[in-house]
Amino acid sequence: MSKEHSLLILPGDGIGPEIMAQARRIIDWLGANRGLNFTVHEDHVGGAAYDAYGKPLSDGALALAKQVDAVLLGAVGGPKWDGVDYDKRPEAGLLILRKELELFANLRPAICFDALVDASSLKPELVSGLDIMIVRELTGGVYFGEPRGIEELENGERRGVNTQVYTTSEIHRIAHVAFDMAGKRAGRVTSSEKANVMESGLLWREEVTKVAENYPDIALDHMLADSCAMQLVRAPKQFDVIVTDNLFGDLLSDVAAMLTGSLGMLPSAALGVKGGCAMYEPVHGSAPDIAGQGLANPIATILSLAMALRYTYDCSAEAQLIEGAVQKVLEGGLRTADIMQPGKAKVSTSVMGDSILRAMDSLNT
Ligand code: IPM
Numbered sequence: 001m002s003k004e005h006s007l008l009i010l011p012g013d014g015i016g017p018e019i020m021a022q023a024r025r026i027i028d029w030l031g032a033n034r035g036l037n038f039t040v041h042e043d044h045v046g047g048a049a050y051d052a053y054g055k056p057l058s059d060g061a062l063a064l065a066k067q068v069d070a071v072l073l074g075a076v077g078g079p080k081w082d083g084v085d086y087d088k089r090p091e092a093g094l095l096i097l098r099k100e101l102e103l104f105a106n107l108r109p110a111i112c113f114d115a116l117v118d119a120s121s122l123k124p125e126l127v128s129g130l131d132i133m134i135v136r137e138l139t140g141g142v143y144f145g146e147p148r149g150i151e152e153l154e155n156g157e158r159r160g161v162n163t164q165v166y167t168t169s170e171i172h173r174i175a176h177v178a179f180d181m182a183g184k185r186a187g188r189v190t191s192s193e194k195a196n197v198m199e200s201g202l203l204w205r206e207e208v209t210k211v212a213e214n215y216p217d218i219a220l221d222h223m224l225a226d227s228c229a230m231q232l233v234r235a236p237k238q239f240d241v242i243v244t245d246n247l248f249g250d251l252l253s254d255v256a257a258m259l260t261g262s263l264g265m266l267p268s269a270a271l272g273v274k275g276g277c278a279m280y281e282p283v284h285g286s287a288p289d290i291a292g293q294g295l296a297n298p299i300a301t302i303l304s305l306a307m308a309l310r311y312t313y314d315c316s317a318e319a320q321l322i323e324g325a326v327q328k329v330l331e332g333g334l335r336t337a338d339i340m341q342p343g344k345a346k347v348s349t350s351v352m353g354d355s356i357l358r359a360m361d362s363l364n365t
């Protein structure tokens, strides 16, 4: 009997539940066909948790998240909760999980599947074979810096404050993740900040440079974040690993995602200290405008599950099986609405799930 794996599923809001339903079918398939023994827990996060418990993550769900091997999260947020205070907003549920589990390293791979080369908004030759890894710092910077808030001034004006702050140890640990990652890839790290205007950016640049001394085989270069955004759409294949802070990582990973054809394709992993819980989630949001219509692309969530298999459960064969099945289905011409191309077959969320399962059947040896 194989080792028992524990997983907490948090579908969240908008398209979260429908994409997660497809990931669940894959988990069941892995149990039935590969003997992987998962204990799956499920709870709410985000607006769904706010509606159920009055806060975006229940104490029970947080406690469970700390016990399990991994969390698989769908998406959070939606206009329904726009008026809610920041500390109770759907997004706060996600930020609490990242912070409480100390998930400081966010891996966001942007890989362009051959079959989707023409779905990108860039010319095919610019994205064909694209394979970038964005390493985003996830528990520091302006997302969490103090002071923060909106205050009333005596002159009747209001003032909004957020603080961008990084310490050496925060920069060092994320830099190590990036250099280690580059060692397993093409051996290049681009570090991105705004050292030309921000002290925190200058510190970032200096400390990343120090960490690089431990990695003589890795080539490091520095790129201002605005220039990096520009280079990502000009010549994206120049990049191997990009390491950057929380806010720039949020922006640059959306840009990188779009190069691959659709945000609906991109998985991510949020990792903490070795051996601790990790969280996996699609890079895209909750897409409330298409929720419940069977239009959502479940691939980013399914590929996030594949990342969990690789990084948490040490099941890289099964991760490859899922990735191979996704590739096969795309090559077979099936597309959800977000990646639809002329001459291809448009399918719903659940038909995409069915097809990936069938491809897994055929690839399973
Ligand atoms: C992401 C999202 C989140 C972020 C939101 C939903 C809080 O955009 O994971 O990229 O800003 O980190």
Ligand code: MG
Residues within 6 Å of the ligand: 250, 251, 254, 283
């Ligand atoms: Mg984002």
